[in-house]
Amino acid sequence: MHFTRRHLLCGCAATALTGCVGAGGGKPIAAGYAPALDSVEGGLWEIFNKAEADLKFSPLRMTDEELNRYVTDIACRLAGSHCPDMRGYLVRTPFFNASMAPNGMMQVWSGLLLRCQNEAQLAAVLGHEIGHYLKRHSLQRFEQMRDNATIAAFLGIAVAAAGGGALANLPGLVALANIFAFSREQEREADGVGLELMVNAGYSPIEASEIWRGLIQERDAGLTADERADRKDKSDVFFASHPAPEDRAQTLALQAAAYPGGKRIVGEERYLAQARAFRDMMMQDELRLHQHDRTLVIVDRMKAANPGDADPFYYEGEVYRSRNEGLDDGLAMRAYSRAIEADDDHGLAWRGIGILHRRAGREADAATAFQRYLELVPDASDRLMIQSYVGA
Numbered sequence: 383m384h385f386t387r388r389h390l391l392c393g394c395a396a397t398a399l400t401g402c403v404g405a406g407g408g409k410p411i412a413a414g415y416a417p418a419l420d421s422v423e424g425g426l427w428e429i430f431n432k433a434e435a436d437l438k439f440s441p442l443r444m445t446d447e448e449l450n451r452y453v454t455d456i457a458c459r460l461a462g463s464h465c466p467d468m469r470g471y472l473v474r475t476p477f478f479n480a481s482m483a484p485n486g487m488m489q490v491w492s493g494l495l496l497r498c499q500n501e502a503q504l505a506a507v508l509g510h511e512i513g514h515y516l517k518r519h520s521l522q523r524f525e526q527m528r529d530n531a532t533i534a535a536f537l538g539i540a541v542a543a544a545g546g547g548a549l550a551n552l553p554g555l556v557a558l559a560n561i562f563a564f565s566r567e568q569e570r571e572a573d574g575v576g577l578e579l580m581v582n583a584g585y586s587p588i589e590a591s592e593i594w595r596g597l598i599q600e601r602d603a604g605l606t607a608d609e610r611a612d613r614k615d616k617s618d619v620f621f622a623s624h625p626a627p628e629d630r631a632q633t634l635a636l637q638a639a640a641y642p643g644g645k646r647i648v649g650e651e652r653y654l655a656q657a658r659a660f661r662d663m664m665m666q667d668e669l670r671l672h673q674h675d676r677t678l679v680i681v682d683r684m685k686a687a688n689p690g691d692a693d694p695f696y697y698e699g700e701v702y703r704s705r706n707e708g709l710d711d712g713l714a715m716r717a718y719s720r721a722i723e724a725d726d727d728h729g730l731a732w733r734g735i736g737i738l739h740r741r742a743g744r745e746a747d748a749a750t751a752f753q754r755y756l757e758l759v760p761d762a763s764d765r766l767m768i769q770s771y772v773g774a
């Protein structure tokens with residue numbers, strides 16, 4: 383039987399009248415589970431199967447095989463026998479977000495990959511999302527929609543997102559990712575499941591709360607004390623639908639401490655080895671948001687995770703150079719220089735130094751730095767422009 387939008391509307395309106403709370407929601411799901419097509423749950427899955435078919439061809443999808451395999455392997459270690467039931471999609475969108483649809487379609491956004499300091503933090507997010515799936519939270523939310531107007535609004539978003547290329551742009555992706563505003567209880571439950579999956583897979587559970595600490599730092603970056611007291615985070619797609627990050631960080635830390643100690647995986651280097659190839663792109667996307675204070679928090683956390691890494695200093699230089707206020711050029715020069723100290727062959731840092739010199743009218747210094755850049759990055763996409771600067 384083919385499940386149509388109308389069937390689903392009727393089905394749920396009927397259950398809503400008779401009270402459908404708890405019917406299936408929150409109950410663990412068996413490995414290999416698929417709902418009957420003529421059930422409410424089957425209809426819900428069908429909508430997201432369509433959305434998934436669209437997402438597969440979104441131009442924002444990051445399709446690099448190695449990176450996808452890396453994330454999938456972590457998800458599978460966490461999900462165990464449920465691994466074949468879920469499919470992860472990496473999406474190039476510069477915000478911290480991950481989401482799980484009822485049919486096992488998981489989205490992980492590049493803004494999240496940029497912010498993870500290590501493999502355990504990524505595992506924490508994946509574990510949390512897997513928790514939503516295992517506990518069937520979307521179905522629970524759907525069944526809690528009491529009136530036809532709410533259901534119709536939900537279906538309007540879902541069906542719009544499920545076809546017509548809506549997932550090629552950010553509003554469509556945001557609508558789909560946040561379609562179920564999970565309750566605080568559900569978020570807590572998913573956090574708890576996520577921690578357990580992390581520990582079972584050998585990861586250090588304290589890293590789950592560390593992610594939230596980073597997000598709190600970002601949220602408060604550059605704010606005065608008054609502004610901090612008044613913060614509402616209306617603009618943040620992730621905070622909008624989730625409980626207060628302070629509560630989560632604290633609860634997760636307490637729960638993590640309850641697990642026995644011992645040697646557990648954090649995986650800073652493993653994570654860096656995979657993320658490095660994409661960080662320049664993700665950082666350029668981040669810089670385009672012009673939220674420089676927040677971006678500096680991300681950069682500081684990168685430095686803390688891998689102290690010998692030259693890239694975070696280069697990124698710091700990029701932040702100051704792009705903000706270009708007051709003493710920023712001096713701060714940018716200092717940061718690029720530290721990148722060069724850590725790695726003399728850091729071509730992009732040499733490029734930044736060249737631009738700063740040129741901006742200040744120091745043509746000879748600029749030419750030297752640009753030459754170094756062109757030697758180190760022979761296939762630079764801006765080669766012609768840089769050559770015109772140095773008169774080569």
Ligand SMILES: [Zn+2]
Nearest residue numbers: 510564569572
């Ligand atoms: Zn959640």
